Amino acid sequence: MKLVIFGANGPTGRFTTAQALAEGHAVTAITRHPETFPLSDESLSVTKADALDPDAVHRAVAGHDAVISTLGVPYGSEAPTTFSVSAANIVKAMTAHRIRRLVCVTSTGVPMKPPPGETLIYRKVVVPMLLKMGRPLYEDGGRMEEIVARSGLDWTVIRPSGLFDGDQVTSYTVGAPQMVGRFTSRRDLADALLREAVEGRNLRSVVEVITTEDTPSVYRVFLKEALRIGSKP
Numbered sequence: 001m002k003l004v005i006f007g008a009n010g011p012t013g014r015f016t017t018a019q020a021l022a023e024g025h026a027v028t029a030i031t032r033h034p035e036t037f038p039l040s041d042e043s044l045s046v047t048k049a050d051a052l053d054p055d056a057v058h059r060a061v062a063g064h065d066a067v068i069s070t071l072g073v074p075y076g077s078e079a080p081t082t083f084s085v086s087a088a089n090i091v092k093a094m095t096a097h098r099i100r101r102l103v104c105v106t107s108t109g110v111p112m113k114p115p116p117g118e119t120l121i122y123r124k125v126v127v128p129m130l131l132k133m134g135r136p137l138y139e140d141g142g143r144m145e146e147i148v149a150r151s152g153l154d155w156t157v158i159r160p161s162g163l164f165d166g167d168q169v170t171s172y173t174v175g176a177p178q179m180v181g182r183f184t185s186r187r188d189l190a191d192a193l194l195r196e197a198v199e200g201r202n203l204r205s206v207v208e209v210i211t212t213e214d215t216p217s218v219y220r221v222f223l224k225e226a227l228r229i230g231s232k233p
Helices: 012-021 056-063 081-099 120-149 187-199 218-226
Strands: 002-006 026-031 042-046 066-067 101-105 154-160 162-164 173-175 183-185 205-210
Touching: 002 012, 002 056, 012 026, 012 162, 012 183, 056 081, 056 183, 066 081, 066 187, 081 101, 081 120, 101 120, 154 187, 162 187, 173 183, 183 187, 183 205
Parallel strands: 002 026, 002 066, 026 042, 066 101, 101 154, 154 205, 162 183
Antiparallel strands: 173 205
16 A cells, blocks of 8 residues: 655654555655654655645645654644644645545544543643643644544544553554543554554544553653653654
8 A cells, every 4th residue: 555644753653654664555754854764665755845835745645545644743832733734735635636545643632621530630630731731732633623524535533642652562442532541652553543544444533542551650651741842643
């Protein structure tokens, strides 16, 4: 399968690219800084492009079977419309080139409310603090989801929870929004993105991906991912 991956130079993008190549797919990795992209393969093409540039996106998606977007921005970013603007550009380009399959990432923070079934301190202290820090990004993630849902494409939106770097793909859970679970391994997220793109699961749906094995402590993830001014997918 010919895949184009936006945000390929981010942590999840690199995992997704590496796994796609290992599974025998041809990959075009889109990044603004190809000189720093660490992967190489005869089935890999690294293309310099900015997802906020509609002409660049139009050129990048041509000739592919599916599009995966792992684009994300950290808390406090000066570009809080990256989700929605890039989604609009990608949808327009895919429509022009008659490419149907789109899989992209937002966050479990997009509903802007605590998940059910959690402890009182987590719901009343940790979640409100994270939602306050990430409000502009979560709001733009919601706008992105609306753009994708109206596109008419065969789309899937994946919402990960608190991201961390796991050692391997686990038996993660995929389900409807507001699942109980605090964490998502980037390796699990990468695997879920590929499964959706290649196997056509959960068409025209928003799903969450939750890691349940070997998860870190809330304190560790909060310090590493939130207090260092956000985490990129």
